Amino acid sequence: MTDRRGWWPELLLGLVAAGLGLANTRSGEPGATGGGWAPVIAVLAGLGLIGVRRLPWLVLLGECALMLAAGTVTVNGSGVAQLAAALALGFVAYRAGWPATAAAFTLFLAATVADVRALGGSATLSGSLGALRLAMLGGAAAAPVAFGRYLRGVRGTARIAEERARDAEARQEIQTHAARLAERAGLARDLHDIVAHHVAAIALRAGSARYAVQQTGDTDEAVLALGELRETAGQVLDELRELLEVLRDPEAVDSGGSQVEPEQMIRDAERRVREAGIAVRVTVSAALAAAPLVVRTTAARVVRESLTNTLKHAGSGAIASVDVRADDGVLLIVVRDSGPVQPQPALPPSGYGLSGMRERVGLLGGTLTAAATSGGGWQVRVALPIRENG
Known part of the structure; x- marks a missing residue:
């Protein structure tokens, strides 16, 4: 029709x-x-x-x-x-x-x-028979009306169903786009923190090279530090290119997996602080690999950000430790350092600090405490539920 x-x-x-x-x-x-x-x-x-x-x-x-x-x-x-x-x-x-x-x-x-x-x-x-005939005529006349109204109702229901299907499809597209934007923002934030971590390591290694030349005259140490600076700077440039690509194209984000494995993030952070002159001991139990990906990623971010703070505030010569273990359905992350051995130069702020870590941990129902230790150092302790978020 x-x-x-x-x-x-x-x-x-x-x-x-x-x-x-x-x-x-x-x-x-x-x-x-x-x-x-x-x-x-x-x-x-x-x-x-x-x-x-x-x-x-x-x-x-x-x-x-x-x-x-x-x-x-x-x-x-x-x-x-x-x-x-x-x-x-x-x-x-x-x-x-x-x-x-x-x-x-x-x-x-x-x-x-x-x-x-x-x-x-x-x-x-006329008469009772006429009334019956008149009623039959009325019923016969009502038949096409009933059929037409029925088809109108069926067509209206189909139209409403089509509109609802289109609305649902539009909402799905909006939600998919929003999820991609959120994934892009999260990835950009992760890459920003990684770059900030590398820049902090570059600043400290540059300071070590300068100190070696000016105070001890050890050019070998300076050359080694400059070589490490070159390698780190190259990695920073690669990660900045990746960050720019993500920011330019939301469709480039693949939500099927993490860009950096959590365990690799912890190993990279350990290597950076060790190269910067900080003695670090990292203990990671098998419970981390068994935890859900979102918990593992958050734990790796906490370790990386805490070690970045150690680089900034404790500096070369400090001693740090990282302990990741499971305890009664909770993943515990404890990062502590011994504090600065010598006065540290003021570095520009990087990453999201304690507020960013608390935000990430809070999204998973966890808790974060950070406080100075009795020996003048600093400790960050995080508890992340495993079962509830798995």
Whole structure:
């Protein structure tokens, strides 16, 4: 019942109805067709169906007029006009609201009653038998209305379902895009912290090289430090390129896996602080590998950020330890250092510090405590639930 199919279905319907109506009148009794008007009315009624889909009200009016004319000028009326009017009534019920449908039903019922009275006389609808016939006519007239309204309801339900499907698809696209943006932001944050860690190591190694040249005259130590600086700077440039790529293209983020394995992050952080002149001992139990990825990644971030703080505030010559173990469904991370051996130069802030670590740990329902030790050092202790977040 849409316009996409063109006129040909209605044209075919009208021609078939006109042909059947004409054949029906030709097969009737001689002299019973009312002076030859029955074929004309049958053909007109059939051809009227050509516009029933686009102009149902106009077709209904025309078919009702033909019904009245058939009852007046013919003996047996025109069944084609009545069927065509019923079809037009169904289209009106499908396309219009209840007030227009009620008006169309009244018109069709009135034309049907007038046609019956013209054919059978006024006594046809009188008495109890007439009342029964009138009720049957009302029921027959209501059938196309019920069918049209049913199709309207089915079409409305289908339209609502399509709209809901489109809305759900749009929401899914928005959620997917938001997840990609969140993943991109998280990855950029991780890479920022890694770069900050490397820059802190570069600053300390540069200070060590300068100290070796100025205070001890040991050029070998300075050359070794400069070589390590070159290697670290190259890694920083690679990671900065990766960071820029992620920031430019959110679609480049693959949420299927972590960019850096947590265990590798811990090993890299240990190597950096060791190269910077800090004696570090790292103990990682097998519980870390068995923990969920999000817990492992957060633990690695805590270790890396804590060792970065040790680089910044304790400096070369300090002693640090990292202990990662499981205890009754909780992953414990303890990072402590001995404090600075000599005054440290002020370094620019990097990473997100304690506030960033608390935020990450809090998202997993964990706790973080950080405080100075009795020996002048610093300790960071984190407890991450394993089972709840697995």
